[in-house]
Amino acid sequence: DGGITQSPKYLFRKEGQNVTLSCEQNLNHDAMYWYRQDPGQGLRLIYYSQIVNDFQKGDIAEGYSVSREKKESFPLTVTSAQKNPTAFYLCASARGTLNYGYTFGSGTRLTVV
Amino acid sequence: RKEVEQDPGPFNVPEGATVAFNCTYSNSASQSFFWYRQDCRKEPKLLMSVYSSGNEDGRFTAQLNRASQYISLLIRDSKLSDSATYLCVVNKGSSNTGKLIFGQGTTLQVKP
DSSP: OOOEEEEOSEEEEOTTOOEEEEEEEOSOOSEEEEEEEOTTOOEEEEEEEEETTEEEEOTTOTTEEEOOSBTTBOOEEEOTTOSOOOEEEEEEEEOSSSTTOOEEOOOEEEEEO | OOSEEEOOOOEEEETTOOEEEEEEESOTTOOOEEEEEEOTTSOEEEEEEOOTTOEEETTEEEEEETTTTEEEEEEOSOOGGGOEEEEEEEESSSSSSSOEEEOOOEEEEEEO
């Protein structure tokens, strides 16, 4: 079955460390997205990509970086510049238009220790 | 003004009750509208799209009022399993590509 896979499910980061969250989809979707969700909060857009080798900043891109070298993959790196990275990170994908909404991965819960 | 606004609740209702959630959006050019459901510590899942003519899926009915920039979700005969957070979602801008904007969510707790 087609879907979108995020790994790891849980991740612990030490202060000053960069970590990379994986997102892979086999839905043949053109667009991919990264959101962050804090407890009791809505989803906030970090980065998104509508085609390979191109991506745009969302509302809270500072301290994060992405790449889109393959259509199927959109990894997110949380750098040491992100001062408050503890959150639930959600990756999503969508067809070329938004008529069908997003499909989400099951998320990565990142905690700074 | 937030781009998508919802009453966060919580809404506490007994089983079998009818409950309605409302949502307003700021961009009159938006074209795509959805309700997502999110269970505790899980990813959001698409509940239903919202069309201008209104649409129904079993116990769930969604309505869109473009003139008032208002979206609603009605749940009839509430079940315990309906307990979740319901997210109102709208596309940003007039293009039907790009990105979706999520409301903060409305929490529903259905009690026995």
